[in-house]
Amino acid sequence: MEEVRWSVLIVDDEPYNRKLLRLILMDKYNLSFATDGVSALEAAQRVRPDLILLDIMMPEMDGIEACRRLKATPETADIPVIFISALTEIAEKVNAFNSGGIDYICKPFQREEVIARVQTHLRLYNLQRSLEKRVQEELNKRRIEEQMLIQQSKMAAMGEMIASIAHQWKQPLNALGLIVQDIKDAFDVGELDKKYLEQSVTQSMDLIKLMSHTVQDFQNFLKPSAQKMTFNVTEAFYEVVNLFSDQLKKDNVNIRFNTDRTLKLYSAGYVNEFKQVILNLINNSRDAVKTRIKKGEFKGEGFIEIAIEEVKDMVVVHWRDNGGGIDESVFEKLFQPYVTSKGEGGTGIGLYMSKAIIEGKMEGRISVFNTLDGAEFVIELPLVRPGDRCL
Numbered sequence: 001m002e003e004v005r006w007s008v009l010i011v012d013d014e015p016y017n018r019k020l021l022r023l024i025l026m027d028k029y030n031l032s033f034a035t036d037g038v039s040a041l042e043a044a045q046r047v048r049p050d051l052i053l054l055d056i057m058m059p060e061m062d063g064i065e066a067c068r069r070l071k072a073t074p075e076t077a078d079i080p081v082i083f084i085s086a087l088t089e090i091a092e093k094v095n096a097f098n099s100g101g102i103d104y105i106c107k108p109f110q111r112e113e114v115i116a117r118v119q120t121h122l123r124l125y126n127l128q129r130s131l132e133k134r135v136q137e138e139l140n141k142r143r144i145e146e147q148m149l150i151q152q153s154k155m156a157a158m159g160e161m162i163a164s165i166a167h168q169w170k171q172p173l174n175a176l177g178l179i180v181q182d183i184k185d186a187f188d189v190g191e192l193d194k195k196y197l198e199q200s201v202t203q204s205m206d207l208i209k210l211m212s213h214t215v216q217d218f219q220n221f222l223k224p225s226a227q228k229m230t231f232n233v234t235e236a237f238y239e240v241v242n243l244f245s246d247q248l249k250k251d252n253v254n255i256r257f258n259t260d261r262t263l264k265l266y267s268a269g270y271v272n273e274f275k276q277v278i279l280n281l282i283n284n285s286r287d288a289v290k291t292r293i294k295k296g297e298f299k300g301e302g303f304i305e306i307a308i309e310e311v312k313d314m315v316v317v318h319w320r321d322n323g324g325g326i327d328e329s330v331f332e333k334l335f336q337p338y339v340t341s342k343g344e345g346g347t348g349i350g351l352y353m354s355k356a357i358i359e360g361k362m363e364g365r366i367s368v369f370n371t372l373d374g375a376e377f378v379i380e381l382p383l384v385r386p387g388d389r390c391l
């Protein structure tokens with residue numbers, strides 16, 4: 001570490017002082033010089049020294065003013081400044097510190113004192129810089145990891161959607177095939193007149209429109225929300241659940257809404273991210289119910305019950321299922337990343353992401369407890385009243 005030669009800028013209008021300081025410091029440091037405040041600023045910009053020794057009384061611009069300007073310029077603001085001056089008035093010293101100086105050496109100065117103070121401050125400065133660098137590196141690492149998590153969970157959602165589209169397309173696609181086949185048959189037996197053809201075209205177009213709607217719904221779902229907006233929480237739940245209701249039915253999960261779709265309860269945030277939370281909840285409840293059915297643990301049907309209400313300036317959502325509840329082994333760490341009880345079948349980021357979205361981005365809360373036969377998630381979001389809507 002000591003191999004590095006730090007650079008020090010010496011600013012003094014007295015040639016004798018500059019010479020003295022040079023003699024004291026030249027062995028250890030790379031030195032540069034300036035003779036007044038104005039040229040000190042210019043030199044600091046050019047050389048970017050690791051430390052500045054600054055005289056106070058100088059022509060043109062004094063040291064205090066120079067220091068103030070150094071501190072006001074982002075590129076030089078962090079460079080430690082030690083004042084060197086014969087001024088001994090306490091008010092002057094206070095002034096020097098107020099302008100951003102880090103230390104003060106009185107003239108006439110002692111060789112040892114100069115060396116000790118310069119060394120100490122360079123070490124401190126270096127320590128601070130390497131700490132800042134470490135923090136920055138750590139933050140960057142976190143950001144990249146976070147990005148990867150978001151990406152992973154998007155991919156999972158995409159897989160889910162493709163399965164859903166495939167499922168929802170099955171019937172109309174079959175029907176379309178039949179219509180086309182039928183046109184050929186009608187032609188073969190001479191029944192294909194204009195009216196017949198028109199009817200077939202209309203039927204086909206209706207089916208195609210339906211299929212294209214399905215894709216559009218999912219496309220909208222995947223788009224990241226560009227900005228925070230007010231949205232109807234009830235409607236968001238209905239929309240997402242409806243997108244996946246076909247598949248849920250197939251998996252024996254019934255959705256029970258205890259809240260009317262017309263109930264308008266608004267909150268603010270990135271609505272598509274919030275929908276991602278709902279999808280995570282759906283997937284988790286469905287997995288839980290499926291596992292339970294597979295184990296032969298219950299005969300009835302699986303359900304998800306959703307109740308949305310307004311409680312003291314909050315929109316409160318109760319999401320209850322009968323999937324057997326959360327396993328003890330994961331309960332405590334449920335909202336931490338990579339916590340899963342599904343082995344290869346899960347990545348353990350669904351709930352981590354959900355918490356990050358609700359608590360980190362929407363100033364809400366998510367919590368969970370086990371009921372007699374399942375899990376209950378409670379989501380609380382700040383209520384936005386129509387009057388203070390930020391649309």
Ligand SMILES: Nc1ncnc2c1ncn2[C@@H]1O[C@H](COP(=O)(O)OP(=O)(O)OP(=O)(O)O)[C@@H](O)[C@H]1O
Binds near residue numbers: 324
């Ligand atoms: N409704 C639920 N019923 C029972 N257990 C649940 C429920 N929701 C979550 N869990 C438990 O919490 C764990 C973590 O859930 P989380 O959604 O974070 O990850 P995951 O579902 O395992 O994987 P993925 O990243 O694919 O979502 C699950 O593995 C499961 O054990």
Ligand SMILES: [Mg+2]
Binds near residue numbers: 280346
């Ligand atoms: Mg999950």
